[in-house]
Amino acid sequence: xxxxxxxxxxxxxxxxxxxxxxxxxxxxxxxxxxxxxxxxxxxxxxxxxxxxxxxxxxxxxxxxxxxxxxxxxxxxxxxxxxxxxxxxxxxxxxxxxxxxxxxxxxxxxxxxxxxxxxxxxxxxxxxxxxxxxxxxxxxxxxxxxxxxxxxxxxxxxxxxxxxxxxxxxxxxxxxxxxxxxxxxxxxxxxxxxxxxxxxxxxxxxxxxxxx
Amino acid sequence: xxxxxxxxxxxxxxxxxxxxxxxxxxxxxxxxxxxxxxxxxxxxxxxxxxxxxxxxxxxxxxxxxxxxxxxxxxxxxxxxxxxxxxxxxxxxxxxxxxxxxxxxxxxxxxxxxxxxxxxxxxxxxxxxxxxxxxxxxxxxxxxxxxxxxxxxxxxxxxxxxxxxxxxxxxxxxxxxxxxxxxxxxxxxxxxxxxxxxxxxxxxxxxxxxxxxxxxxxxxxxxxxxxxxxxxxxxxxxxxxxxxxxxxxxxxxxxxxxxxxxxxxxxxxxxxxxxxxxxxxxxxxxxxxxxxxxxxxxxxxxxxxxxxxxxxxxxxxxxxxxxxxxxxxxxxxxxxxxxxxxxxxxxxxxxxxxxxxxxxxxxxxxxxxxxxxxxxxxxxxxxxxxxxxxxxxxxxxxxxxxxxxxxxxxxxxxxxxxxxxxxxxxxxxxxxxxxxxxxxxxxxxxxxxxxxxxxxxxxxxxxxxxxxxxxxxxxxxxxxxxxxxxxxxxxxxxxxxxxxxxxxxxxxxxxxxxxxxxxxxxxxxxxxxxxxxxxxxxxxxxxxxxxxxxxxxxxxxxxxxxxxxxxxxxxxxxxxxxxxxxxxxxxxxxxxxxxxxxxxxxxxxxxxxxxxxxxxxxx
Numbered sequence: 001x002x003x004x005x006x007x008x009x010x011x012x013x014x015x016x017x018x019x020x021x022x023x024x025x026x027x028x029x030x031x032x033x034x035x036x037x038x039x040x041x042x043x044x045x046x047x048x049x050x051x052x053x054x055x056x057x058x059x060x061x062x063x064x065x066x067x068x069x070x071x072x073x074x075x076x077x078x079x080x081x082x083x084x085x086x087x088x089x090x091x092x093x094x095x096x097x098x099x100x101x102x103x104x105x106x107x108x109x110x111x112x113x114x115x116x117x118x119x120x121x122x123x124x125x126x127x128x129x130x131x132x133x134x135x136x137x138x139x140x141x142x143x144x145x146x147x148x149x150x151x152x153x154x155x156x157x158x159x160x161x162x163x164x165x166x167x168x169x170x171x172x173x174x175x176x177x178x179x180x181x182x183x184x185x186x187x188x189x190x191x192x193x194x195x196x197x198x199x200x201x202x203x204x205x206x207x208x209x210x211x
Numbered sequence: 212x213x214x215x216x217x218x219x220x221x222x223x224x225x226x227x228x229x230x231x232x233x234x235x236x237x238x239x240x241x242x243x244x245x246x247x248x249x250x251x252x253x254x255x256x257x258x259x260x261x262x263x264x265x266x267x268x269x270x271x272x273x274x275x276x277x278x279x280x281x282x283x284x285x286x287x288x289x290x291x292x293x294x295x296x297x298x299x300x301x302x303x304x305x306x307x308x309x310x311x312x313x314x315x316x317x318x319x320x321x322x323x324x325x326x327x328x329x330x331x332x333x334x335x336x337x338x339x340x341x342x343x344x345x346x347x348x349x350x351x352x353x354x355x356x357x358x359x360x361x362x363x364x365x366x367x368x369x370x371x372x373x374x375x376x377x378x379x380x381x382x383x384x385x386x387x388x389x390x391x392x393x394x395x396x397x398x399x400x401x402x403x404x405x406x407x408x409x410x411x412x413x414x415x416x417x418x419x420x421x422x423x424x425x426x427x428x429x430x431x432x433x434x435x436x437x438x439x440x441x442x443x444x445x446x447x448x449x450x451x452x453x454x455x456x457x458x459x460x461x462x463x464x465x466x467x468x469x470x471x472x473x474x475x476x477x478x479x480x481x482x483x484x485x486x487x488x489x490x491x492x493x494x495x496x497x498x499x500x501x502x503x504x505x506x507x508x509x510x511x512x513x514x515x516x517x518x519x520x521x522x523x524x525x526x527x528x529x530x531x532x533x534x535x536x537x538x539x540x541x542x543x544x545x546x547x548x549x550x551x552x553x554x555x556x557x558x559x560x561x562x563x564x565x566x567x568x569x570x571x572x573x574x575x576x577x578x579x580x581x582x583x584x585x586x587x588x589x590x591x592x593x594x595x596x597x598x599x600x601x602x603x604x605x606x607x608x609x610x611x612x613x614x615x616x617x618x619x620x621x622x623x624x625x626x627x628x629x630x631x632x633x634x635x636x637x638x639x640x641x642x643x644x645x646x647x648x649x650x651x652x653x654x655x656x657x658x659x660x661x662x663x664x665x666x667x668x669x670x671x672x673x674x675x676x677x678x679x680x681x682x683x684x685x686x687x688x689x690x691x692x693x694x695x696x697x698x699x700x701x702x703x704x705x706x707x708x709x710x711x712x713x714x715x716x717x718x719x720x721x722x723x724x725x726x727x728x729x730x731x732x733x734x735x736x737x738x739x740x741x742x743x744x745x746x747x748x749x750x751x752x753x754x755x756x757x758x759x760x761x762x763x764x765x766x767x768x769x770x771x772x773x774x775x776x777x778x779x780x781x782x783x784x785x786x787x788x789x790x791x792x793x794x795x796x797x798x799x800x801x802x803x804x805x806x807x808x809x810x811x812x813x814x815x816x817x818x819x820x821x822x823x824x825x826x827x828x829x
Contacts, residue, residue, distance in 0.1 A: 022218055022230040027300075028242070125353040131250060131300050177819060184819060196218055200603060200818070205218040205230070 016193075016208040018050065019170075020132070023144065023204040026154045027133030035066045037137060039100065042129060051135060055104045055126040062100055064092075064108075066139065069116045071108065073098065097123065112149045115141045119151050140165050144204070157202050166190070170206065172197055213607045213825045214239050215255065222287045226253060226295075239608070242298060251282065254294040257608070257683055267294060270339060270361050277330030279350070279359040299359075301352035304406070308346055314413040317440075321473055323349070324407055326356035328466035331403060334361065335396040335462060342394060344402035345381045346409070382422050383415050387429045387453050396462075397455035403465055404450025404458075412438040416451060429453075442472045603821045605765035609681030619766070619814045620677040626812035627669040634804050635662040656711040664704045665801065668751065669808045671700050676764035676813065690756050697755025701748035708747070728792050735792045742793055750793045754802060757783055763806060764813035771815040772807075780806035 021029045032050055040049030041057035049060055058077040065072050073079065075086045080099035092098070094110040105123035110116075116139030136142055136151050143150040145160025159175040172178060173188030179198045180189045191197060193208045214231040216239075221227050225246050232240040238257040244250055256263065264284065271281050280297040287293060304323060307315070315323070327349060334341055341361060348359045386393075386401035408416045416435070417428035434451050436444045446468045452458040459465045639658050675692060728735055735746035742750070762768055763776050784802025788795045816824050 022242075024214065024231040025233055028230065127300070130248070133300065194219070200821075203214070203218075203231070 020207040252296040252298040256292040275333040299350040304349040305346035328462040330358040332462040631666040676761040694756030697751040698748040701751035705744035705747040777806040
């Protein structure tokens with residue numbers, strides 16, 4: 001279970017392993033920055049998974065590993081890839097359905113070949129304690145925009161917003177005007193923890209999470 | 212779309228706003244977390260009427276698995292009321308329908324619809340009518356469907372069937388009797404019928420380009436059930452009966468009929484066409500109701516379709532065209548006549564499209580009970596596509612402190628005095644262009660008359676516009692107020708005109724003949740061919756009431772000065788004398804002057820600075 005308390009001491013978002021992305025009129029998304037992400041059941045102490053779902057799962061039920069431009073899943077308990085039970089590490093592709101335990105169903109998506117970032121969609125009703133609408137496994141970039149091939153679909157955006165890693169920080173830029181904490185940023189800008197990013201038709205806030 | 216509160220704001224103790232969810236008909240909705248991590252939806256009630264709050268209070272303790280739970284009503288430090296509600300993370304029916312343009316699979320329809328009926332039936336059994344059932348208010352999380360905005364329903368008892376606060380409901384889902392101020396539980400059954408139609412087909416049974424057109428279809432047109440699967444047609448037809456007494460009697464019966472139809476049984480009674488289109492019969496104690504003018508609704512509706520103008524605005528458009536032809540003939544075949552024809556045609560089209568309070572009034576005239584104590588407020592059809600994102604505009608809600616408003620107003624009024632002085636000099640010098648007004652430079656009285664009236668008119672437009680800025684627009688109400696203000700300005704102008712003994716506003720030369728030369732028994736001009744007090748009052752009332760002046764004065768207008776606004780206003784000044792006799796040259800001059808000076812004087816926030824402006828305001 002990830003901790004909901006923001007980490008104010010962090011000066012850069014890239015210094016944390018995950019953050020919440022609160023997007024007006026869209027939802028909230030968990031963005032995981034590391035190459036390995038563990039998925040498991042809920043817990044309040046000890047070695048918690050990166051993604052703790054409110055579901056009858058092992059503490060560490062499976063691990064998703066980014067390897068170059070592909071992803072593999074490492075099962076630690078009962079995991080199915082589609083209808084096929086997994087006993088060992090297996091590569092997963094865009095559109096694959098992962099079944100964890102008896103009832104947790106997740107769909108793995110690689111929305112665009114232009115980015116190694118992936119998205120996990122919830123097919124069953126299981127969510128983390130802090131409900132999120134989706135999970136992004138962020139490689140170097142994360143696209144927020146109106147199309148399905150964006151990592152986070154934001155139908156009300158008139159132009160996509162690109163989040164990307166740069167010099168140990170998370171930056172953002174867009175074809176439209178962007179304001180970070182009220183400051184106009186014509187050429188893109190770093191997003192400090194807790195910053196509010198706004199445009200004429202959108203607003204979102206990044207909140208870093210400590211594990 | 213901008214929201215008043217930023218992420219991490221804490222308008223209510225114990226709750227932190229994390230993001231905005233949406234803006235509904237009754238206020239902004241935010242996702243918030245309590246200090247202990249409980250997720251809730253906070254709805255900022257932007258109207259805060261006692262009736263609304265009482266309506267919410269009545270529903271606070273209603274409990275049903277298919278109703279969105281209301282937790283509390285709280286008041287923030289500024290006196291605004293907040294509704295604390297259950298948060299649903301699932302999709303709304305509206306979004307679900309967007310993904311299924313051909314309709315939902317039958318199993319999905321059953322899942323949604325039977326639960327919707329269960330929730331609505333629970334409300335009805337407790338004497339509450341929802342009144343605003345629509346796909347945007349229905350949500351599903353997992354397998355559970357929940358109906359939202361329940362607290363905004365109104366309690367209905369047999370003696371209060373005509374309770375009238377403010378008509379709600381999206382016009383696509385609105386029962387025909389709502390236009391007559393009737394709010395029985397039957398209107399919810401009708402809305403359920405519309406949504407069932409939409410879920411089965413992916414289409415709305417009645418759509419159109421204006422509120423009036425859609426309402427008229429609800430009142431008179433037979434729904435096209437061809438795309439509805441055959442076994443469900445009787446169910447949908449009965450739920451969409453025009454006459455509430457012939458409609459499916461309750462939501463639970465509707466659900467039963469639906470299940471039976473889904474199982475291949477026939478339960479719903481087939482309705483004849485007469486049953487479906489018969490207008491609601493007036494109750495014994497009810498005042499006489501204006502019946503639709505169509506004696507044979509089907510035939511006339513079809514005729515209307517053929518003519519391409521089913522709207523009740525049609526007579527006005529025809530009148531405009533006739534006026535244009537008359538004036539064109541009077542002016543000969545020259546370009547001036549054609550120009551007048553074009554202008555009238557454009558205005559006719561604008562009015563037909565629902566532009567302006569006159570359009571609303573005309574539409575309402577066909578629908579409102581003759582002697583109803585208060586006409587229902589007919590909700591506006593969304594002017595933009597339903598899912599279009601919105602940038603900042605005068606419609607953007609903002610919290611502006613009174614001191615800020617007064618400062619802006621004072622500055623604007625000072626600027627208006629300056630620009631009026633400039634305009635007066637221009638008009639005074641431009642004796643050739645404005646020859647009909649006379650040589651103003653040689654007649655200071657006329658110049659003073661123009662100048663004072665223009666300044667008075669500008670201030671009279673700026674004051675309400677600045678007081679309304681950032682607040683939720685009540686278009687028709689604002690137009691009514693502006694009409695009254697315009698009439699007062701006209702009376703002031705007439706008084707000034709009389710004091711200055713002006714005799715230069717003759718009704719000759721470029722003056723339109725005007726279809727109306729009297730209002731009631733009051734002539735619009737005197738024997739000296741000067742406009743009378745009624746003439747001035749009617750002209751300014753029309754000029755103020757037809758244009759959406761608060762957009763021209765709003766700080767979030769698209770540009771500081773738009774020629775198109777001025778030109779449109781000038782056209783209005785050109786056309787008003789066609790209906791109400793008034794010196795056309797003065798009419799156009801005032802229209803241009805008021806539009807120009809209002810835009811030049813009113814404060815304006817550049818687009819790039821608006822986000823920061825809104826952040827500070829929040």
